[in-house]
Structure formats: C-alpha cells, structure tokens
Amino acid sequence: MADTPLATWRDGPTKDAVLDFVRRTCGEDGSPPVPVEERVAVFDNDGTLWCEKPMPIQLDFILRRLTEMAEARPELRERQPWAAAATGDLGWFASLMTAHYAGDDTDVRTLAGGILAAYAGISVEDFERQADTFLRTATHPTLGRGYLRCAYAPMVELLDHLTDNGFTTYIASGGGRDFIRPVSQDMYAIPRERVIGSSSTFTYTSNDVGGTITHRPEADYLDDGPEKPIRIWNRTGRRPLLAAGNSNGDVPMLEFTHRPDAPTLRLLLLHDDPEREFAYTAGAEEALSRAKTDNWTVASIRNDWTTVFPA
Amino acid sequence: MADTPLATWRDGPTKDAVLDFVRRTCGEDGSPPVPVEERVAVFDNDGTLWCEKPMPIQLDFILRRLTEMAEARPELRERQPWAAAATGDLGWFASLMTAHYAGDDTDVRTLAGGILAAYAGISVEDFERQADTFLRTATHPTLGRGYLRCAYAPMVELLDHLTDNGFTTYIASGGGRDFIRPVSQDMYAIPRERVIGSSSTFTYTSNDVGGTITHRPEADYLDDGPEKPIRIWNRTGRRPLLAAGNSNGDVPMLEFTHRPDAPTLRLLLLHDDPEREFAYTAGAEEALSRAKTDNWTVASIRNDWTTVFPA
Numbered sequence: 001m002a003d004t005p006l007a008t009w010r011d012g013p014t015k016d017a018v019l020d021f022v023r024r025t026c027g028e029d030g031s032p033p034v035p036v037e038e039r040v041a042v043f044d045n046d047g048t049l050w051c052e053k054p055m056p057i058q059l060d061f062i063l064r065r066l067t068e069m070a071e072a073r074p075e076l077r078e079r080q081p082w083a084a085a086a087t088g089d090l091g092w093f094a095s096l097m098t099a100h101y102a103g104d105d106t107d108v109r110t111l112a113g114g115i116l117a118a119y120a121g122i123s124v125e126d127f128e129r130q131a132d133t134f135l136r137t138a139t140h141p142t143l144g145r146g147y148l149r150c151a152y153a154p155m156v157e158l159l160d161h162l163t164d165n166g167f168t169t170y171i172a173s174g175g176g177r178d179f180i181r182p183v184s185q186d187m188y189a190i191p192r193e194r195v196i197g198s199s200s201t202f203t204y205t206s207n208d209v210g211g212t213i214t215h216r217p218e219a220d221y222l223d224d225g226p227e228k229p230i231r232i233w234n235r236t237g238r239r240p241l242l243a244a245g246n247s248n249g250d251v252p253m254l255e256f257t258h259r260p261d262a263p264t265l266r267l268l269l270l271h272d273d274p275e276r277e278f279a280y281t282a283g284a285e286e287a288l289s290r291a292k293t294d295n296w297t298v299a300s301i302r303n304d305w306t307t308v309f310p311a
Numbered sequence: 312m313a314d315t316p317l318a319t320w321r322d323g324p325t326k327d328a329v330l331d332f333v334r335r336t337c338g339e340d341g342s343p344p345v346p347v348e349e350r351v352a353v354f355d356n357d358g359t360l361w362c363e364k365p366m367p368i369q370l371d372f373i374l375r376r377l378t379e380m381a382e383a384r385p386e387l388r389e390r391q392p393w394a395a396a397a398t399g400d401l402g403w404f405a406s407l408m409t410a411h412y413a414g415d416d417t418d419v420r421t422l423a424g425g426i427l428a429a430y431a432g433i434s435v436e437d438f439e440r441q442a443d444t445f446l447r448t449a450t451h452p453t454l455g456r457g458y459l460r461c462a463y464a465p466m467v468e469l470l471d472h473l474t475d476n477g478f479t480t481y482i483a484s485g486g487g488r489d490f491i492r493p494v495s496q497d498m499y500a501i502p503r504e505r506v507i508g509s510s511s512t513f514t515y516t517s518n519d520v521g522g523t524i525t526h527r528p529e530a531d532y533l534d535d536g537p538e539k540p541i542r543i544w545n546r547t548g549r550r551p552l553l554a555a556g557n558s559n560g561d562v563p564m565l566e567f568t569h570r571p572d573a574p575t576l577r578l579l580l581l582h583d584d585p586e587r588e589f590a591y592t593a594g595a596e597e598a599l600s601r602a603k604t605d606n607w608t609v610a611s612i613r614n615d616w617t618t619v620f621p622a
Contacts, residue, residue, distance in 0.1 A: 037502060124544055168504075181548045191348060192548035193479075199545065204537035210569025213544050226515035233435055233524050234510065235546070237492045237503035258521025 005161045007306075008154040014304040017297045018158065021265040022165050025241060034241065034262045036166040041242035042232055042253060043159070045173035045180060045197070048246045048269050049188060051150045051309075053278040054142060055093060058175050061134045063093075065118045080107070081114040101283050112219065116200060120217035124178060124202070127215065132182035145309065151187045154305045155244070155269075159188055162242070170240075172232055173197040174224035174249055196235050198223045224249040229256035244269065248286040254296060266296040273302035276309075316472045318617075319465040325615045328608045329469065332576040333476050336552060345552065345573045347477040352553035353543055353564060354470070356484035356491060356508070359557045359580050360499060362461045362620075364589040365453060366404060369486050372445045374404075376429045391418070392425040412594050423530065427511055431528035435489060435513070438526065443493035456620065462498045465616045466555070466580075470499055473553070481551075483543055484508040485535035485560055507542050509534045535560040540567035555580065559597040565607060577607040584613035587620075 005022075009015040020029075027033030046052040066085035069076055076082040084092035096107035119127060135147050143150065159169050169190050173180060177197030184190045201220045202213045223231050229252050232240065243250070243257035244267040254266040268291045271280050281288060291298050301308060316333075320326040331340075338344030357363040377396035380387055387393040395403035407418035430438060446458050454461065470480050480501050484491060488508030495501045512531045513524045534542050540563050543551065554561070554568035555578040565577040579602045582591050592599060602609050612619060 037496075177545075178548070185348075193546060195548070202541045202544070204540050204563055204567075206537075206563065206566060209571075210550065211540055211563060211567045213541055213567075226517075229515050229522055230513045230524055233513070234488075235504060237489070237506070239521065252515055252517065252522060255517060256515075256522045256524075260520075 005164070006154070006157055008157050010304055010306055012304065014297060014299050018265065018267070021242065021263050022161065024263040025167075026165050037168075038238060038241065038262065039162075039165070039167040040170065040236055040238050040240045041159075041162050041167045042170045042172040042196075042240045042244075042257075043155070044245040044247070044250045044253070045171050046175050047271065048244050048250070049151055049155050049159075049171065050147075051140065051143065051152075051277065053271075053280065055090070056175065057135070057140075057147055057150065058179050059093065060138065060141070061131065061179065062115050062118065064134070065130075066114060069118060081111045097283075113217075116215075116217040116219065119200065119215045122215050124213045124215070127178055128182050131176075131179045135183045143309070148183060148187060149310050151310070152301075152305075153307050153310045156188060156310075158244075159190065163189065167242070168194070170194045170196055170232070170236065172223065172228050172243075172253060174222065174228075177223070196223060196231050226252045228253035232256065241265070242267065245287065246271065247284045249283075251287050251290055254287075254290070255294075266291075266294070268296050268298050270298050270300045272300050273305075273308065275302075277301055316475070317465070317468055319468050321615055321617055323615065325608060325610050329576065329578070332553065332574055333472065335574040336478075337476055348479075349549060349552065349573065350473075350476070350478040351481065351547055351549050351551045352470075352473050352478045353481045353483040353507075353551045353555070353568075354466070355556040355558070355561045355564070356482050357486055358582065359555050359561070360462055360466050360482065361458075362451065362454065362463075362588065364582075364591065366401070367486065368446070368451075368458055368461065369490050370404065371449065371452070372442065372490065373426050373429065375445070376441075377425060380429060392422045408594075424528075427526075427528040427530065430511065430526045433526050435524045435526070438489055439493050442487075442490045446494045454620070459494060459498060460621050462621070463612075463616075464618050464621045467499060467621075469555075470501065474500065478553070479505070481505045481507055481543070481547065483534065483539050483554075483564060485533065485539075488534070507534060507546050537563045539564035543567065552576070553578065556598065557582065558595045560594075562598050562601055565598075565601070566605075577602075577605070579607050579609050581609050581611045583611050584616075584619065586613075588612055 006015055023029055025034045025039060043049050046056050063085045066082050070082040070086035077086050100108050138147055140147060140150050162169055171190055175197055177195050177199050180197055181192040181195050184192055184195050199220045201216045201218045203216055205212045221227055239259055240257045241262060242265045243254045245254055246269040257264050257266050268287055271278050317326055334340055336345045354360050357367050374396045377393050381393040381397035388397050411419050449458055451458060451461050473480055482501055486508055488506050488510050491508055492503040492506050495503055495506050510531045512527045512529045514527050516523045532538055550570055551568045553576045554565045556565055557580040568575050568577050579598055582589050
C-alpha cells in the first residue's frame, strides 16, 4: 500500500471524500467492512481515465483505417465517413458530435456504419494486433505525447489505491472493448477480462487451427447510457460501490452505484483545465446537474489534481 | 496445494493426462511456464460440473414457475409449455429434447417463449433470490440429494487443482448465467463474475433507489455451440488452455481451446455409469467422434472416478 495515497490529488474536500469512502468500505471508521468480493469499482474510459480531446483516441485509430480503405478503393472517397477521413475533414466529425449532443444521430449512424464495415471479417486476433500497435506507437495530436501516456496520472493512482484496499476495478467504456484490452494492463493495471465496452457481433468459424472469431458488420451493443449498468451487471453480477465518469452517458452507471447497506462513491470528472488538459462541459450537462441534486462528488482537474499526465 | 491432487480420480491414462497438462503449464517438465494470466480454464455446467438428468436442474426450476403461473392464470393451462408443466407431463419436455437432437427445435422455441414470458419484468435481484432459494432448498428427483450437492466431486477437485496452479476458472454454460451465479462460489469456488451463460436481454429503468434492471421477454443469446467461444472471448479476451464439456454444444468451445505455443487440454466427460449417475450419449455423438479424431481426453465416470457426488 502506498505510504501517501492519492499524492497527485490536492488536499481538499474531493480528496477527503475519496479517502473517506475507501476507509469506510474497509471498516476503518468502525463500521463493518464491506466484504472484499463486493468491492467493485467501475470507470468510464474516454475523458475519465484517458484524454478524449480533440477527438476520442479510437477515432484517430478509425480515421487511419478509413483513410487506408479510401486509398485502396477510390470509390469510397465519394461517401462518408471515408470522404471526411481521406480529406482530413475533422469538421465533419466535430459537427457529428455537436449534432449528437443536440439529439441528431444521423451522422453518428453513418460513421458507425463505416466503422463496422472497416473491420468486417477481421479476426479478433488481427484486430488486437492493429489496436495494440496503434496505441503503442501513435502520438496524441496536440499533447505531443504517446497515447500510452495520455492516461490521467491521478486516476491511475486512484485505481491503485482501490486495488490496495481490496477493490476489483473494471473499465466500463462506451469505446470499443477490444480496442482497449491490449493496453489496459500496462496503462491501468486492469487485466483484459475486466474491460467492459462496446462491441460488434462476431462469427465463429470452425477450422483446424482452433477456429476463428471474426467481426461482423453489426453492432452488438453500444455500451453507453442505460446500457452501462446492464453491461456491468452482465459482467460482474453486482452493483458497484464506486463509479467514475465524465459525461451524460455515465449518468445511469453512476445512478446504479447505489447500495443502501454500504458506502458508495459517485465521482464525476470536470474538464476545466485548458492549460494542462482541456475545458469542456458539452455532453456533460445532465451529469453535472445530477451531481448537484444527488450529491455526487465532482473532481475538478484544475483544482483537485497536482498533475494531469505521467511525467 | 493439495498433497494428493485429484484423489477422487482413479490412477490411469485420463488422470495422467490431466496432471501432465497442469505440470506442463507450470513448466514442471522443464519447458517455460505459461504466464499465470493466460491460464484460463472453461467448464460447461450441465452434465460437466453438475448432474443434468433426468432433466436439467434449471428445467425443474422453470417447471415450478410455469406451474405457479398456470395456477394463477387458468387460461395458460391450454397452452404449452404451461399445459405440460401444470399436468406434470414430463414426456412433452423429453420429446422436445429428442426432437432437438434430431434437429427440430419447434418445441424448444415454444418452451423458450414460455421461459422468457415467465420472467418478463422481474428484476435481476428478484430473479437471483428465486434461483438462490430454489437451489439451496430443492432436492434432486431421483438422487435424493439437495441440488447444491449434485456437483461432481472429481470436477470440483479438478477446479481446485487448477486454481492451486494459477489457473482462473470460468463456467461457460448453455444454462442461464444468472441462475448459476448465486451458488457458483459455494458449489465450485467460482465467483459470480466468472460465470458465462445464456441470458435474456434487460431493460434499465431509472429511479431513486439506484435504478432497476429487469428481464425482457427476449433472448440475448443462447450460449451454446459456436456461441460458446464467442462468449468466452467477450468475457475473457483469451483462448482457454483447458475446456471441459460433455455434449455436441461444447464442440466449438473445445475446438477453440487451441494454442500452438502452449499446452492445452480438451476434456470430454462420458456419462457411462448408470449405477452411480446416468448413462447416455444422446446429444454427444459429434463430440465423442471429434474426441477420437482430434485426440481429446475422454473421462469416463464409471472408470476414471472413485466417487461421483460429495459424501
């Protein structure tokens, strides 16, 4: 156990709330400790464990794949999302997110269709190799650091502190489960079997080399909003004691983190540090409002963290 | 670690194959040990870890629920599967399985529709309480022992031996995931998060008591046949080193247990002991044939086990 837990968190009410929650879970306040097997903590990934601006890391990965496809098949350059990818038209992707926040998912569906087509027929092992290579070699477009070093150091420290206190940590991401898995152990000390996230459906094909699982061009589910508590249940069979998120898509997961008989912590990360990271609340309005009415703990990147990224 | 591993397995080639596999995985033969995190073992449940005759344990649970429904709503007594349940017509359920093995799933779909209707709208917590109470109180119809003591003692001993040697054990059942979860720790020392199985889809409903997840009358997937390797991948992100099953529905899972760079064990349980358990191969023809051609290890209940059930 670290001598000074959460050293990268500034002293204050947020850090106190986190440390108090862990102490109460362990019975250090004199109450009965929560059984170790019930100490489940779930973390959103994009914007909660790693940086999601100026675009989600997985979008960078997908853009490169769409560009490759458009180079190989020129007819795709006439269609979205390949046209935007091939011409570097990031505005199309930005406007898609703006429309999404306003409730219009037309272009999101167009992008999703492109993504699903981009990996149709690929084996899970080949997809893993592509994601692994990308995440270990590509550089963040504005921070100038490798993606592997774009995790928030204070959140990694929180994961470690929870593990030190008997918690089992899970990622519950809206992003692709199999995109995160190859690096979750190295970035977060979370093994691949504890990564929950979105997925396509798969086909199993029998053969004499152990069968092959390949991606089908069809979403199995998008692990966001009300799907998050369902996927957490499917994977863990439990209600978490701690959930951390940063956007409206995390509201049901934080709400689900409710136990009348045990301490719980709902942690919402506020991106308010344009100097060291980014400042934005678009897509987090409902979450911030619920944090106020439901007494969730809001962690301000600017005020509560002494550092943001690993040195 | 047990002093004499697999004490309930008779000395002979099957026991040797299992013990040799574990030793090779751990590098005790001088080869490099397989990293602990890769030591994944998956077990079918019905007929592999617990008894599935004269009917699957979950069918007994469902029959009681269907009977209750038919008592409360007499109009249901005119329709299958409620008619068969209410009149104790086990022949209808038996013929359904016979037709299933012959490739006709008409009545299987009728039963599945009844099961899905039987739990529509129930919360996951209420379902858990019902399954838990049933499994801890009901008695096997012919063996005269509680269901909690219908697990095969030699298989539980194998699970323990694997755990002692750094393996992570999973259940990969065609039966209901949430039906098995309440007892998996007590019966098998497998925690609920390592139970893979069939499931309905769910709805998440927001409320001020932490939200509620309820069963929808729609199958999410049936975890059998080619779906088993897919669900194992989804949960673990790995190919197993060991898979154990007893029927045709386990063939893809055993086939998927293939690693050119590590030892693997494909274990098929043969029900050939009418004295101590049951004797049947219906529904296992393809699996037994593959065991021969692909050199899978067949464990005979009659010959390889000194005991079947816990004392």
